[in-house]
Amino acid sequence: MRDGKRSVVGQGLRAEVERGAIGSFAGRVGAFFAANQGGPRIVMGALPFDRSEPDYLFQPETFRTGDGRESEGQPISLPDAVRCAITPAPAPSAYRDAVAACLEMIAVSAGEAGPLTKVVLSRSLELSSTHDFDATGLLRALARDPSVTVFSTLLPAGADAARPLLVGATPELLVSKKGGEVVSHPLAGSARRYADPAADRDSAATLETSEKDRREHQAVVDAVFDALSPYCSELEAPEGTTLRSTASMWHLGTRIVGKLKDTETPVAELAGALHPTPAVCGLPRERAAGVIGQLEGYDRGFYAGAVGWADEKGDGEWYVSIRSARLAGRRATLYAGAGIVAGSDPVGETDETSAKFVALLSALGIDEHGRPLRERAA
Numbered sequence: 001m002r003d004g005k006r007s008v009v010g011q012g013l014r015a016e017v018e019r020g021a022i023g024s025f026a027g028r029v030g031a032f033f034a035a036n037q038g039g040p041r042i043v044m045g046a047l048p049f050d051r052s053e054p055d056y057l058f059q060p061e062t063f064r065t066g067d068g069r070e071s072e073g074q075p076i077s078l079p080d081a082v083r084c085a086i087t088p089a090p091a092p093s094a095y096r097d098a099v100a101a102c103l104e105m106i107a108v109s110a111g112e113a114g115p116l117t118k119v120v121l122s123r124s125l126e127l128s129s130t131h132d133f134d135a136t137g138l139l140r141a142l143a144r145d146p147s148v149t150v151f152s153t154l155l156p157a158g159a160d161a162a163r164p165l166l167v168g169a170t171p172e173l174l175v176s177k178k179g180g181e182v183v184s185h186p187l188a189g190s191a192r193r194y195a196d197p198a199a200d201r202d203s204a205a206t207l208e209t210s211e212k213d214r215r216e217h218q219a220v221v222d223a224v225f226d227a228l229s230p231y232c233s234e235l236e237a238p239e240g241t242t243l244r245s246t247a248s249m250w251h252l253g254t255r256i257v258g259k260l261k262d263t264e265t266p267v268a269e270l271a272g273a274l275h276p277t278p279a280v281c282g283l284p285r286e287r288a289a290g291v292i293g294q295l296e297g298y299d300r301g302f303y304a305g306a307v308g309w310a311d312e313k314g315d316g317e318w319y320v321s322i323r324s325a326r327l328a329g330r331r332a333t334l335y336a337g338a339g340i341v342a343g344s345d346p347v348g349e350t351d352e353t354s355a356k357f358v359a360l361l362s363a364l365g366i367d368e369h370g371r372p373l374r375e376r377a378a
């Protein structure tokens, strides 16, 4: 895991933590350290989107931290023969229909108790290549953007011949905990970035003043405050809501910092209280998760879950596993979602998911149709 300032790298797999759902995350990590005396005092891995599905956590053989600048981001070089066939799943037109159906559900529920106010719907791109995907090269290419946290983590062995990995470049901190201090930096509300400076500024200004995006964002901020308040003696958003940028996207973001009442509260418990926030699920949580299951048509697996680490003291960092891809040998599945609220436009939301694919696709050197990008085609 690495951003422009810091890296946390575990290598090898020394031991696996007993797998379970998020409700037992903190208990299982605590029991692992109590029972296992050898090796680095850290576990890392991934939490799935679905709270009832098992996570995948392991203790690495070795572990080191650095300043995030250990290796410069180099463009990855795909051999000429490697070309990707890309199948959108669902097709963009079917995604637009799903957004429209979701808007209808939001409208119909408006008069009910506990109405559906937000659902984050995602779509995927299935890539199939002539060669195995190079996770290390992809990570290096993603790290050219210092504003994101890049990650690569093992996933549980599945039906694939190759061991799957989750690789990505997330801009969103679910929660970090160090001693008595807790930080979360939720994002929601997005706009595409442009190479032309004037168009880029316009895009940011439109996002900043968009009532629909502010509403979409506030739902996440409120949920983070609700989840963390019981654990904190102080909790505030010192800078308020601000614009955050990655190389390809503008977002609305709110950095939330708190002081824990009990400094021993483990980060795993805080992650368990927060996940999934309305940045990836919706409101009310259970109802939105049901709509996602009904309309998306696939299992998200570890997309829109969390990736990170926790140490023996209960400190740690967990990032929302968005802008991510599941790699398994010659196959990769890329995911991108968008928050749907009253006032969302199906075409606009589809375009937003296309914009969110750009980070991974440009690191792979291709566009959404699998065509080589111009600067790499030469």
Ligand SMILES: C=C(O[C@H]1C=CC=C(C(=O)O)[C@@H]1O)C(=O)O
Residues within 6 Å of the ligand: 120, 122, 172, 187, 188, 189, 190, 251, 278, 279, 280, 304, 322, 323, 335, 336, 337, 338, 339, 356
């Ligand atoms: C669900 C994703 O992004 C979330 C994070 C930031 C902005 C979002 C939005 O504006 O919809 C999403 O809530 C994704 O990238 O797949």
